[in-house]
Amino acid sequence: MTRRILKHIFYALIPALFPFVFGMGHAMADDITYLDISNPFIRKTPLAAPRFKLFTGSDSEKEDAEKARGILKDALDFTGYIKIIDDRSFMAEPAEDGITKKSLHFPDWTGIGAELLVTGGIKLEKDRVRLYMRLFDTVEKSLLAGKVYTGHREDIRIMVHRFCSEISLALTGKPGIFGSKIAFISKSGGNKEVYMCDFDGNNPVKITDHKNLALSPAFSSNSEWIAYTSYHRGKPDLYIRNIREKRGAIVNKEGMNISPDWHPERFELAASLSFSGDQEIYLLTGKGKIIKKVTDSWGIDVSPAFSPDGKRIAFVSNRGGSPQIYIKSLETGELRRLTFKGDYNTSPAWSPNGDRIAYVGVQNGSIDIYTIRVDGGYPVQLTKDAGDNEDPAWSPDGSMIAFTSSRENGVRRLYVMTAGGNEQRRLLKLKGSQMDPDWSMVSK
Amino acid sequence: MGKRISVHLLTALLVAGLFFTVSCGKKTVVSEPEATQVETEQGAEDTDTGMTEDEMTDAEKEKQRKLEEQRLEEQRKEEERKAAKARFVNKKIHFEFDSSELTSKAQEILKDKAEWLENNRDESVLIEGHCDERGTTEYNLALGERRAKAAKEFLVNMGISESRLSTVSFGEEKPLDPGHNPEAWAKNRRANFVIK
Numbered sequence: 001m002t003r004r005i006l007k008h009i010f011y012a013l014i015p016a017l018f019p020f021v022f023g024m025g026h027a028m029a030d031d032i033t034y035l036d037i038s039n040p041f042i043r044k045t046p047l048a049a050p051r052f053k054l055f056t057g058s059d060s061e062k063e064d065a066e067k068a069r070g071i072l073k074d075a076l077d078f079t080g081y082i083k084i085i086d087d088r089s090f091m092a093e094p095a096e097d098g099i100t101k102k103s104l105h106f107p108d109w110t111g112i113g114a115e116l117l118v119t120g121g122i123k124l125e126k127d128r129v130r131l132y133m134r135l136f137d138t139v140e141k142s143l144l145a146g147k148v149y150t151g152h153r154e155d156i157r158i159m160v161h162r163f164c165s166e167i168s169l170a171l172t173g174k175p176g177i178f179g180s181k182i183a184f185i186s187k188s189g190g191n192k193e194v195y196m197c198d199f200d201g202n203n204p205v206k207i208t209d210h211k212n213l214a215l216s217p218a219f220s221s222n223s224e225w226i227a228y229t230s231y232h233r234g235k236p237d238l239y240i241r242n243i244r245e246k247r248g249a250i251v252n253k254e255g256m257n258i259s260p261d262w263h264p265e266r267f268e269l270a271a272s273l274s275f276s277g278d279q280e281i282y283l284l285t286g287k288g289k290i291i292k293k294v295t296d297s298w299g300i301d302v303s304p305a306f307s308p309d310g311k312r313i314a315f316v317s318n319r320g321g322s323p324q325i326y327i328k329s330l331e332t333g334e335l336r337r338l339t340f341k342g343d344y345n346t347s348p349a350w351s352p353n354g355d356r357i358a359y360v361g362v363q364n365g366s367i368d369i370y371t372i373r374v375d376g377g378y379p380v381q382l383t384k385d386a387g388d389n390e391d392p393a394w395s396p397d398g399s400m401i402a403f404t405s406s407r408e409n410g411v412r413r414l415y416v417m418t419a420g421g422n423e424q425r426r427l428l429k430l431k432g433s434q435m436d437p438d439w440s441m442v443s444k
Numbered sequence: 445m446g447k448r449i450s451v452h453l454l455t456a457l458l459v460a461g462l463f464f465t466v467s468c469g470k471k472t473v474v475s476e477p478e479a480t481q482v483e484t485e486q487g488a489e490d491t492d493t494g495m496t497e498d499e500m501t502d503a504e505k506e507k508q509r510k511l512e513e514q515r516l517e518e519q520r521k522e523e524e525r526k527a528a529k530a531r532f533v534n535k536k537i538h539f540e541f542d543s544s545e546l547t548s549k550a551q552e553i554l555k556d557k558a559e560w561l562e563n564n565r566d567e568s569v570l571i572e573g574h575c576d577e578r579g580t581t582e583y584n585l586a587l588g589e590r591r592a593k594a595a596k597e598f599l600v601n602m603g604i605s606e607s608r609l610s611t612v613s614f615g616e617e618k619p620l621d622p623g624h625n626p627e628a629w630a631k632n633r634r635a636n637f638v639i640k
Contacts, residue, residue, distance in 0.1 A: 274586075
């Protein structure tokens with residue numbers, strides 16, 4: 001268990017910002033999965049997050065306490081599977097009466113419908129903050145997760161999100177989306193550039209400055225690299241760059257070098273190149289050297305998407321007369337057509353669980369996002385009557401999908417929804433138009 | 445204006461000179477044995493020398509008129525060349541949705557372009573393929589490339605050297621018409637031609 005948490009922590013955060021962490025109590029995530037977040041008809045679990053206990057009682061401590069609680073509520077609310085209970089219905093004050101199991105009276109919480117309870121304590125000394133966080137199952141009267149975090153005041157957001165990952169781990173068996181990043185394209189200035197933001201749309205930053213046209217950003221599996229297409233040299237070339245350091249590679253073969261997707265485990269990526277005179281999908285090293293040709297068919301072959309085990313690739317081909325999604329095994333070469341409904345199905349994204357593929361389908365002129373089981377079956381429509389909807393990208397835990405929609409005034413912007421298509425909402429507010437999100441797979 | 449007059453004077457002088465040379469040439473013909481020819485030529489020379497001053501001016505005016513005609517003809521041709529170039533640059537070919545097939549209208553336009561390329565062998569051309577906003581970014585990049593390549597292949601089959609033709613796709617990134625309606629989409633599904 002400790003090892004698992006440590007591994008998770010390693011992946012979840014930027015090392016330079018790590019506060020210390022201590023385990024406290026026993027999480028039970030290994031044994032029980034409380035929530036199946038891939039269930040499209042999931043019922044929201046009601047959770048209470050009352051005010052935090054103050055240890056020194058200073059004004060700035062109180063300020064930080066409310067800030068931390070706000071971040072906690074926003075993050076849990078964002079998931080789409082937790083319902084935050086209104087403060088006004090609370091019948092108890094753990095901030096005064098105590099935040100530990102022995103001082104809590106659980107019927108106070110089950111009485112208002114809270115199935116989960118998060119208590120917090122905060123101690124601020126100079127600029128160092130210590131957060132005592134606990135998650136309780138009010139029905140079972142048990143502690144599901146307990147952690148103490150210490151760090152700089154400025155890192156409260158990171159500390160709270162780490163506890164949110166603990167909550168997710170306890171409830172779903174997965175660390176969730178907290179701490180993951182979303183890369184996207186924004187035309188906030190005159191040009192399309194690559195941007196990055198937190199999972200919830202906070203802290204957007206521009207990471208390219210080509211002053212030209214950039215498209216299709218894709219995170220490597222460890223989130224250290226990003227690949228994208230840029231017209232920096234006048235035509236679509238593939239740029240592979242390290243996010244933190246100034247190094248990388250450019251694939252600028254004749255024709256187009258587009259639509260990258262990273263291997264889920266190795267420093268390799270798939271992309272569509274047309275130097276042969278025909279568009280085909282190739283497997284490349286992280287340095288841009290060709291390992292092998294994946295497709296071999298006259299016509300368009302584009303938009304590869306790896307399966308989470310890296311053994312198969314879903315892609316778009318018009319070999320059958322219209323753009324459809326196909327799946328090819330990298331081991332056996334076996335090829336299968338996945339989509340049959342409609343004559344325009346593109347942009348596949350393989351779910352992290354491996355069981356579904358999200359894609360864009362055009363039906364009666366309406367562009368929407370669908371999911372379909374990998375073994376085929378009937379597609380499920382997730383967006384409807386709300387502008388054009390494109391570019392689906394799964395969250396690392398498979399609970400959510402980020403996408404582009406023109407539903408507000410015809411301007412393309414980023415949205416998120418649950419994997420079942422519920423809770424559709426704007427991800428972030430930025431000037432201009434945004435598109436093409438890719439969600440980092442940081443949490444493993 | 446002054447420049448043009450001096451050009452005219454110069455040409456007039458040259459024409460006069462030419463007459464003189466022709467006369468000289470004719471004189472050499474005189475030495476030829478065939479009498480009839482000699483007579484005719486001689487007669488011709490006589491008419492030349494027998495010109496009145498007024499007649500000279502008329503002839504000159506006639507020459508000038510012809511020169512002016514010539515100049516206008518040149519100008520017309522130059523304008524035609526410019527128009528052909530403008531047509532080459534401005535005239536786009538259009539495609540059906542999700543198609544890179546050349547319509548018969550597109551083929552007509554491409555034949556015209558092939559003719560221009562044939563007449564302007566120093567020019568190289570970049571063919572840009574574009575799509576409408578419907579469909580997805582990456583697929584449209586691929587489709588745009590196929591549109592540009594279809595146009596290139598047609599021109600190569602018309603005898604234009606492949607080395608003069610290059611292609612690039614912009615997918616749906618550079619719409620001509622920013623509208624979200626069938627008219628705008630039709631305008632945006634295109635290949636256009638840029639002289640490099």
